[in-house]
Amino acid sequence: MPLKTQHDEQPQINLTSMIDVVFLLIVFFMVATKFTELERDIELQLPEVAQASTLTAKPDARQVVVLSSGQITLDGEEVQPEQLTRQLAAAREEYAALAVVIRGDGSCEYRYIAQAMAACKEARITQLNVSVRLAAGTTTTR
Template sequence: MRIPEIAPDEEPALNLTSMIDVVFLLLIFFMVSTTFLDPERQVDLELPRAPEAGAEAERQAEIVVNVLADGRVSIGGAMVDDEGLRTALRQAAAADPEIQVTIRGDRKTHHEHIVRVMNACGAAGLANLAVSVLEEQ
């Protein structure tokens, strides 16, 4: 087998095409596999467990209301009082009456606090409610 000789005036070249392809594939892989943070779901809550909790439905426009163990309420990462809750829900209902309200209540919170949020939703004219729970294992 004859080895081709390199001409003296020709410099060896390094082909970077395949390395660039691999770098772009890695970049695309990491961009697709990254989980994006949802600020409403960053509040540290212990959700209650339910034996028949269904999978989360297809994402649609929603407001996430977090009810902490002591009864405090947060919307969009900001703590609100009862009047702030009603105001935020009225504004959301004015923008989209079919918007879903997801109530995330801490496992240790009293049901009266969840009912208070549900009543505020009803007063604002929002009927599309969901309550977040963890599926029992």
């Protein structure tokens, strides 16, 4: 039986990928520390404030109610369609993203609801909602 005189090579682990990853991590941390050093070198004194809040709070949605008789109320006060347009336009000047919810009586004629919607359009209200109630036993599908 012949004896083996040659030695087999020992298996080697290829470390190239691991060295690349470690090198990239070193470069990342070196660059990141440079940024923080630059930030510390800027001599800047920020102003101090006693209280920080928004200049104006977002107003609640304005409620336009159309009664069955055709009367229109804006936030509980009775108004004419022309007054509704003027008041909504003035409110929109104060807050451009003003929202309006129209609540119409189920038995009123549609022309009164359309009148309120037209007043909102003239006042350039873009966030307009019409409130409805689902009938009993009705399911919604989309």
